[in-house]
Amino acid sequence: MLAALLVAHPLAGVPARAQQSEAVIVPPATAVPGAPQPEAQNRPASGPVLAGSLGDDPGWRAYRARFVTERGRIVDTANGLISHSEGQGYGLLLAVAANDRAAFERIWGWTRANLMVRTDELIAWRWAPDQRPAVSDMNNATDGDILVAWALTEAAEAWGEPSYRTAARRIAVEFGRKTILFKDQHGPLLLPAVTGFSARERADGPLVNLSYWVFPAFQRLAIVAPEYDWAALVRSGVEILRAARFGPASLPTEWVSAKDEALRPADGFPPLFSYNAIRVPLYLAWGGIGRPEDYAPFQALWGGIERERLPIVDTRDGRPVEWLSEPGYTALPALVACARDGTPFPEGLRTVQDNQNYYPTTLHLLALIAARMRYPSCLRS
Numbered sequence: 001m002l003a004a005l006l007v008a009h010p011l012a013g014v015p016a017r018a019q020q021s022e023a024v025i026v027p028p029a030t031a032v033p034g035a036p037q038p039e040a041q042n043r044p045a046s047g048p049v050l051a052g053s054l055g056d057d058p059g060w061r062a063y064r065a066r067f068v069t070e071r072g073r074i075v076d077t078a079n080g081l082i083s084h085s086e087g088q089g090y091g092l093l094l095a096v097a098a099n100d101r102a103a104f105e106r107i108w109g110w111t112r113a114n115l116m117v118r119t120d121e122l123i124a125w126r127w128a129p130d131q132r133p134a135v136s137d138m139n140n141a142t143d144g145d146i147l148v149a150w151a152l153t154e155a156a157e158a159w160g161e162p163s164y165r166t167a168a169r170r171i172a173v174e175f176g177r178k179t180i181l182f183k184d185q186h187g188p189l190l191l192p193a194v195t196g197f198s199a200r201e202r203a204d205g206p207l208v209n210l211s212y213w214v215f216p217a218f219q220r221l222a223i224v225a226p227e228y229d230w231a232a233l234v235r236s237g238v239e240i241l242r243a244a245r246f247g248p249a250s251l252p253t254e255w256v257s258a259k260d261e262a263l264r265p266a267d268g269f270p271p272l273f274s275y276n277a278i279r280v281p282l283y284l285a286w287g288g289i290g291r292p293e294d295y296a297p298f299q300a301l302w303g304g305i306e307r308e309r310l311p312i313v314d315t316r317d318g319r320p321v322e323w324l325s326e327p328g329y330t331a332l333p334a335l336v337a338c339a340r341d342g343t344p345f346p347e348g349l350r351t352v353q354d355n356q357n358y359y360p361t362t363l364h365l366l367a368l369i370a371a372r373m374r375y376p377s378c379l380r381s
Contacts, residue, residue, distance in 0.1 A: 047219030047287070048373045051158035054097035055372075059352030059365055063094065064103055067358050072106030073114070073127075078357035080130070085115055085123040085140070089147025090362050096154045097369050104155055108164075111148065121174035122194065123148060139193045143212040145175040150217035153224050165224055172225040180233065181206065186243075186258050187236030188229070204257040204267045210244060211254075211276040213237035215287030216370075238290055241280065247315035250297040252277055265315065272321070273301075273313040275359070282332055282363065285339035286370035295340045302333035327353050328360030331367035338371055338378035345371060345378050 054060055067075050074087035088111040095104035115123045118138055125141035127134045152168035155161065181189040184206070191197045192209045199205040215237065218230040244252040244263045251273040255266035265271040281298040284290045302310065310329045311320035330349060337343035345368075352364050371378050 046222075047216055049157065050093065050154040050220075050369070050373070051096050052099050053369050053372045054094065054099075054365070057098065057352075057365075057368070059368070060094060060098040060100065062352065062354060063361060063365060064100070066354075067091070067361070068103060068107065069110075070106075072103075072108070072110035074107065074358070076358045078359060080128065082129065083114075083127045085111070085125050085144025086147060087358065087362075088115065088123075089144050089151055090366070092148060092151030093154070094362075094365055094369075096151055096158060099158070101155075101159055104151075108152070120178070121170040122178070123171070125193070139195055140175075140179075142175055142179045142190060142192055143209075143214060145171055145179075146212070146214045146217050146221075149175070149224070150214065150220060153220055157223065168221075169224040172221050172228075176225060176228045180228070182229070182232070184236075184258065185261060186240055186263075188233045189236065189240075189258055190233065199259065202267075204259050206258050207266050208240065208256050208258050209254060209276060210237065210241055210252050210256065211279040211283070213241075213280075213283060215283045215289055219287060234287070234289065238284075238294065241284075241290075241294065245297065246271065247318050249273070249301060249313055249315065249318035251301065251313055251315050251318075252280060253315055271315045273315055275312070275324075278310060278324075278329070278332055279363070281336050281339075282367060282370065285335050286366070286374065288339075288374045292340055295336050298336050299333070299340060302336065307333070324360070326356045326360040328356050328362075328364035331364040335367040335370055335375075338375045342375070342378065344380070350379060 073083045074091040076082050076087055091107045114127055117124050122140040122145050124135045124138055149168045149171040152164045156165035178194050179191040189206055190212050197207040215234055218234050222230050244256050253265040253271045254274050254276045255269040257264050257266045310324040312322040314321050334345050334349050
């Protein structure tokens with residue numbers, strides 16, 4: 001999602017849950033995009049399969065009851081009860097992981113009816129229940145597009161539904177065409193949105209956000225869009241992460257300027273390792289990629305005496321400026337320790353606790369899925 005400037009949450013917008021009246025569900029899209037080029041057909045997808053990885057976890061049932069409305073809107077309980085493309089994408093992924101096709105179809109139907117309102121195949125990033133129109137900013141958020149396309153790909157593979165595959169391809173081809181800069185000096189770059197972050201639009205552009213590199217998604221999107229070099233995008237993300245180690249803690253900031261050969265924190269944004277960036281090691285571990293040293297700064301940050309909350313860090317001096325105290329966040333350090341050292345998940349983090357907000361609950365479930373898919377030994381008794 002597009003990062004926080006107006007509120008202290010990762011999902012408040014940069015560009016320009018009470019249930020309310022929501023638009024009706026519409027059937028899946030069926031328009032067929034152009035066929036991929038023949039030479040790209042042999043580029044295989046990699047990575048483990050998502051479907052069923054969550055099993056009959058009570059955490060999903062609680063999540064569905066708390067955050068998914070009857071019509072399929074994912075409600076962000078800590079951010080003005082809004083919905084956004086990222087949340088819809090996470091909800092779709094969780095539904096596939098739980099083999100809950102009915103919930104998947106509800107979430108996908110609401111997404112299509114309410115967020116797919118642009119003139120292209122991408123997804124408007126934010127829907128506010130107290131505004132009319134509910135979508136006031138037509139910009140996309142590329143991570144939301146990625147998550148939805150990935151979830152549709154996995155659903156098509158799991159349930160054999162051609163319309164899901166078609167929709168996944170349409171979205172993947174579109175964000176690939178409009179937000180991936182394949183010829184940048186740093187390797188393929190992923191713009192956070194179609195507008196607002198390019199070199200034409202910002203003096204320090206292009207800007208990137210490393211938490212938008214959803215590595216496990218790139219390992220699977222070749223199924224629907226094999227003409228793109230997803231492996232190159234994975235490699236560039238890892239290399240940019242290694243170059244974006246700022247300050248004494250060697251942590252990436254939320255927003256990074258890739259204008260010059262040497263990366264630096266972007267102008268006009270606090271130089272924080274914050275709500276968005278905590279997902280970087282989640283996606284690294286979920287993708288099963290990187291070297292031990294790629295995880296080391298995160299493990300050093302999260303391995304001290306403060307094990308029950310996560311710090312938001314000012315990268316200039318490495319000091320915490322705020323704390324994330326809901327227990328779901330601590331599943332991320334557990335996943336990092338599992339991926340790097342094979343450390344078992346703490347017993348208290350093997351189930352999701354009730355009465356948390358949308359974001360930490362989502363991250364907790366995603367971390368458990370990543371562990372089950374990549375590191376099942378960490379969850380054995």
